[in-house]
Amino acid sequence: MSTLSTYLYNIGKYGIFMKRVFSKPEKWGMYQRQFFIEVDSLALGSLGIVAFISIFMGAVITLQSAFGFESPWIPLYAVGVASRDTIILELSPTIISLILAGKVGSSIASEMGTMRVSEQLDALEIMGVNSAAYMTLPKILACAFMFPFLITISMFLAILGGWIFGVLSGAVSSYEYIYGITTDFRVFNVYYALIKSFVFAFLISSVSAFYGYYTSGGAIEVAQSSTKAVVYTSVLILVFNYILTQLLLV
């Protein structure tokens, strides 16, 4: 099979997988319990790294802006404007999603892959459970529901981190930074970022689950699936980032 038809084959396979995932659940209570387990492990477990990355990302982008705007023609509050817009539009939704694609995506893919090779998924099927839906739907819902919250926290912490480190390092004064971040603010940018993070969350969870679910073989295949999941999720995040930006902002 040629490369193109391989892609089309995989897209079709993914579609059929999604149809199975979103079929009517056998028992809502089971899914609900599973949902909270996934929220805890995927979203709450990522809170620490998201917070850490956001604070330093905001600090670095503020210092870089201050370094780049060392011109008498550009008022220093432009540092605040630039940091805020970069963080809200791109850094928080996209970069944090890429980080989460690595963390959450690999975890989903390896978990599902291991269940596949250790025939736990087959056991579920024998028990009459829709294994694709039971294993995947709570993850997708947990990610799609929780990631916008994580991204909100990330934006807040990144702007806060920019303020703290910008002022501490003397690159920008508190007054100018705060003036900058409140100047010409468009609320739609935040909505755009949250829409993006919702779409990215869906991509991360579903594509990783897809690659994990269709693992066959042993430990090496699990590792390969996990790698594939992270790579394709990252590529898809970047492609959809472009598509969404083109649709929503231009």
Add this chain to the structure above:
Amino acid sequence: MNFSKELKTGVLIVCTIALGIYGLNYLKGYDMFSTSDEYYAIYPDANGLLESNPILINGMRVGKIQRINFADDNSGRVIVKFVLTNTEFKIPNDSKALVASLDLLGAKGIRIMPGTSATYLQDGDTLVTGTEDGMVDKLSKELIPTKQKAENLIQSIDSTLQQLNKVLSGGGSASLQQILANLSKTTSSVNDLLASEKTRLDHIFANAESITLNLRNNQDNLTAIMKNAALMTDSLAKSNLKSTIANADKSLAELTKTLNQINSGKGTIGKLLKDDSLYNHLDASAKDLDKLFIDMKEHPSRYVHFSVFGGKKDSK
């Protein structure tokens, strides 16, 4: 204490929503956790003001614009609502809210010029408004007259050039060419003249040179002459010319008087000149003398007795 997953999730969601709402409002220009006063200003023209532009009092940023709306009466006026988060400074009620340009890029804001009144504005009051010229506005205001002047100048240059064109195209160029030809002829004649009369000119110049040379050589003499002249005039100035002239004048006056007296026949000389009695006497005397001499001539004997021998002395 072991929290359930549901509780943790709930806490995260609620906290994030609260954080999101606070953050969004903060970025939009409302700070929910600080006391603030709202004021209004009504402008005929928003002049590029934007929401969350700063409010400045004496250069201090004390708040920001919260909302800009058209007035309800459809007059096109713009109502600007702004929030002051720094309420330490009480605003006198005759303060003015001016729309100001804050930097070169044209960022706008409202500058409150504090008044002098002792009563202060309350939360929700409306300020007196005005507009302050920014750098760009000032520049354009000054540029426009200059531009007009430049336009006028260009127009007059244009018309001048048109006139010139007309002159040059309407036979003017022919006369100009003629003038140039004449000029060239003249210069060539002058050239010829100079060439032919070169020797004479040389002579003239040589003579002039010798004259000046002489003058230079005789400079000492000339100096001496000048000195003498100076001395002379000096002594003239010093001599008592004035009193001399006065004396002369006086003498002349006397003389005139004397002459007048003489003329009017007064005195001896006057009488001598005017009165002819002396002359008459003299004339008569001369006539008598004449008669006498005639008589003497005819009859000398009457008067002279001549005798060689003495004779008769009383013989008559």
